Amino acid sequence: MQFEDLGLIPPILRALKDQNYKSPTTIQEKSIPLILNGEDILGNAQTGTGKTAAFAVPIIQHLVGEGHNPNGKRTISSLIITPTRELAIQIGESFTAYAKYTHVKNTVIFGGVSQGSQTNALKRGVDVLVATPGRLLDLMDQGFVSLSDVEYFVLDEADRMLDMGFIHDIKKIIAELPRKRQSLFFSATMPKNILDLSHEILRNPRKVAVNPVASTAEKIKQYVYPTNKSDKKELLFFILRKLGSEQVLVFSRSKHGADRIVRNLRKKRIECAAIHGDKSQNQRQKALQQFKSEHIRVLVATDIAARGIDIDKLGYVINYDVPNEPETYVHRIGRCGRAGEEGIAFSLCEPEENAYVRDIEKLIKKKIEIATDNPFPQTEKPMSAQEKKEFEKEKNRKRQEFFTNRNKKRGSQNPNFRRKKR
Numbered sequence: 001m002q003f004e005d006l007g008l009i010p011p012i013l014r015a016l017k018d019q020n021y022k023s024p025t026t027i028q029e030k031s032i033p034l035i036l037n038g039e040d041i042l043g044n045a046q047t048g049t050g051k052t053a054a055f056a057v058p059i060i061q062h063l064v065g066e067g068h069n070p071n072g073k074r075t076i077s078s079l080i081i082t083p084t085r086e087l088a089i090q091i092g093e094s095f096t097a098y099a100k101y102t103h104v105k106n107t108v109i110f111g112g113v114s115q116g117s118q119t120n121a122l123k124r125g126v127d128v129l130v131a132t133p134g135r136l137l138d139l140m141d142q143g144f145v146s147l148s149d150v151e152y153f154v155l156d157e158a159d160r161m162l163d164m165g166f167i168h169d170i171k172k173i174i175a176e177l178p179r180k181r182q183s184l185f186f187s188a189t190m191p192k193n194i195l196d197l198s199h200e201i202l203r204n205p206r207k208v209a210v211n212p213v214a215s216t217a218e219k220i221k222q223y224v225y226p227t228n229k230s231d232k233k234e235l236l237f238f239i240l241r242k243l244g245s246e247q248v249l250v251f252s253r254s255k256h257g258a259d260r261i262v263r264n265l266r267k268k269r270i271e272c273a274a275i276h277g278d279k280s281q282n283q284r285q286k287a288l289q290q291f292k293s294e295h296i297r298v299l300v301a302t303d304i305a306a307r308g309i310d311i312d313k314l315g316y317v318i319n320y321d322v323p324n325e326p327e328t329y330v331h332r333i334g335r336c337g338r339a340g341e342e343g344i345a346f347s348l349c350e351p352e353e354n355a356y357v358r359d360i361e362k363l364i365k366k367k368i369e370i371a372t373d374n375p376f377p378q379t380e381k382p383m384s385a386q387e388k389k390e391f392e393k394e395k396n397r398k399r400q401e402f403f404t405n406r407n408k409k410r411g412s413q414n415p416n417f418r419r420k421k422r
């Protein structure tokens with residue numbers, strides 16, 4: 001099927017050609033005709049399937065068809081809610097690209113930065129508003145945003161919204177929307193709480209499902225390197241050397257872990273940056289921009305920070321640790337091999353993570369190949385329950401000892417030193 005077959009207007013076809021999109025992805029093929037026909041959509045699809053264009057393109061076409069006065073004051077006709085700032089920015093960029101040859105204007109609002117430029121854009125008037133929930137409610141309260149003219153509403157990544165605790169914000173936003181509207185609801189997973197929320201938003205929705213989480217893994221080559229905790233650092237260098245100068249997204253379970261990986265890579269003069277929840281919005285944007293423009297080779301990310309980031313043709317993902325939720329693994333490796341591109345994912349697995357690999361294999365219904373070029377194979381055994389208990393006890397004892405000694409030392413250096421009350 002071609003984009004021409006979907007009934008799209010010439011200015012949009014031209015913009016898609018500029019993007020080098022040859023043919024629609026499955027979600028686009030299925031959703032665009034339904035949305036153009038005015039149907040509500042319950043979309044089971046995750047980032048990487050081309051879902052942004054699946055909703056953005058028909059919305060733009062609707063707005064062009066309505067002939068909004070290009071010179072008059074624009075009102076917000078379409079609202080897109082998305083959980084993360086990065087995703088909001090990317091959706092905004094997609095709208096800008098697909099609406100390039102039309103008069104449709106969008107703006108993006110998100111928290112963590114000052115609101116001045118966002119409110120200025122709103123004052124100038126926009127047709128499409130892409131927003132994260134908190135900042136949207138804030139600007140609504142301050143009177144900068146009215147939702148009374150919204151005709152097309154999109155709730156993106158609904159499952160992640162709920163995970164991030166946005167349910168009350170979403171309900172407040174929905175309450176402000178006109179009853180007569182077209183609503184599009186997307187989620188990578190569809191547990192009961194998500195379906196319940198969808199019933200509150202959608203009217204007689206058409207269901208569109210693509211790539212349920214487990215099958216996205218099919219187009220990505222995956223290798224596991226069973227190794228020891230203490231060898232992971234060297235193993236990462238080994239894999240990076242093997243990949244020459246290719247750009248790589250490295251996942252870490254924790255923020256501290258991500259920072260540690262960055263420090264180690266910098267010691268080896270590998271250009272890199274981390275994005276995680278402790279970084280400011282500007283730092284995260286800068287790191288992402290540097291990675292996209294290929295000024296740095298490695299981006300190290302935690303799961304939440306990486307959610308939704310979209311880097312064209314990313315070839316490689318390395319899991320520095322194996323996530324304990326199999327779905328997280330699928331989301332992580334889904335960052336590479338996007339929209340038909342081939343990707344390769346490597347996972348560094350220490351003994352304690354062997355069981356996680358088995359859970360992942362159950363979910364994706366196939367064995368992950370064991371890398372044959374592993375210079376640091378696993379020699380240690382996973383700890384028994386008793387060993388684990390003793391290990392944790394010893395770790396806590398050492399921690400306690402460290403703090404006691406540190407406090408003693410500080411106390412002796414500074415007579416006014418008081419231990420902070422917890």
Ligand code: AMP
Pocket residue numbers: 020021022023024025028046047048049050051052053310311312338339
């Ligand atoms: P999304 O799932 O919307 O985050 O899109 C994932 C990636 O696929 C983005 O980089 C899009 O630019 C790209 N993309 C979307 N639609 C197509 C298409 N029809 N052909 C090729 N790439 C596409």
